[in-house]
Amino acid sequence: MNLYVVENSDEGGKLGFDLLKKAIEDKHIHVLGLATGSSPIPFYNQIIASDLDFSDMVSVNLDEYYGLGADHEQSYHFFMQQHLFNKKPFKTSYLPNGLETDDIAECARYDRILEENPIDFQILGIGSNGHIGFNEPGASFETRTQKVALTPSTIQANARFFNSDQEVPRFAYSMGIRSILDAKQIVLFAYGASKQYAIQQLFEGPMTTDLPASALQNHPNVSIIVDQAATGFLTNKK
Numbered sequence: 674m675n676l677y678v679v680e681n682s683d684e685g686g687k688l689g690f691d692l693l694k695k696a697i698e699d700k701h702i703h704v705l706g707l708a709t710g711s712s713p714i715p716f717y718n719q720i721i722a723s724d725l726d727f728s729d730m731v732s733v734n735l736d737e738y739y740g741l742g743a744d745h746e747q748s749y750h751f752f753m754q755q756h757l758f759n760k761k762p763f764k765t766s767y768l769p770n771g772l773e774t775d776d777i778a779e780c781a782r783y784d785r786i787l788e789e790n791p792i793d794f795q796i797l798g799i800g801s802n803g804h805i806g807f808n809e810p811g812a813s814f815e816t817r818t819q820k821v822a823l824t825p826s827t828i829q830a831n832a833r834f835f836n837s838d839q840e841v842p843r844f845a846y847s848m849g850i851r852s853i854l855d856a857k858q859i860v861l862f863a864y865g866a867s868k869q870y871a872i873q874q875l876f877e878g879p880m881t882t883d884l885p886a887s888a889l890q891n892h893p894n895v896s897i898i899v900d901q902a903a904t905g906f907l908t909n910k911k
């Protein structure tokens with residue numbers, strides 16, 4: 674794993690964008706794995722400001738809240754439209770369907786999409802408890818798409834986007850850790866002191882399902898882009 678410490682999230686977005694541009698130029702990549710949350714927004718802004726054309730590319734998102742439709746302002750469909758797709762359309766953009774109540778069928782559908790569209794370049798954020806996508810602590814590293822229960826800390830962290838804790842969905846559809854590890858290249862953004870535990874464990878802790886992001890330790894091509902605050906607990910900051 675390569676660690677990049679940047680001044681702020683704008684600089685992090687630029688660095689992530691440079692990595693993407695290089696992958697497009699050198700490897701002609703075709704499928705992007707995308708993430709929601711505040712951390713990837715500066716990266717999406719770089720994409721929007723660029724002259725890169727994504728109309729031949731496919732995007733596959735990590736996750737979606739169970740029970741929220743694309744027109745719900747807090748759905749990840751809505752987020753992606755607002756922060757990227759309205760301004761940079763892709764040929765096809767896939768997200769889990771939060772309104773599908775048959776979770777076995779929905780997970781199988783999403784796994785098929787992933788099989789047909791192997792991810793070349795995956796963007797990740799990280800939860801303060803080390804979750805990636807919505808793979809919460811305890812999730813097996815062998816999972817593919819699943820309906821998952823959100824932990825109280827994740828519900829609380831995401832409550833800022835809703836009117837109250839009560840409105841935060843309790844479940845989500847999420848790509849599994851196995852699916853994330855299948856991506857050929859991974860770029861993870863983490864900013865702020867609330868991420869310092871997760872970042873410290875990611876670099877200096879054991880590989881354990883207690884910290885889902887630690888699954889990345891064995892991946893051959895991972896870049897972690899953080900600000901100073903997120904490195905607060907690292908003992909080795911070189």
Ligand code: GLP
Binds near residue numbers: 708712
């Ligand atoms: C949510 C998303 C994750 C994201 C995390 C952190 O839980 N499902 O994919 O990484 O939030 O979000 P932020 O970047 O806003 O800190």
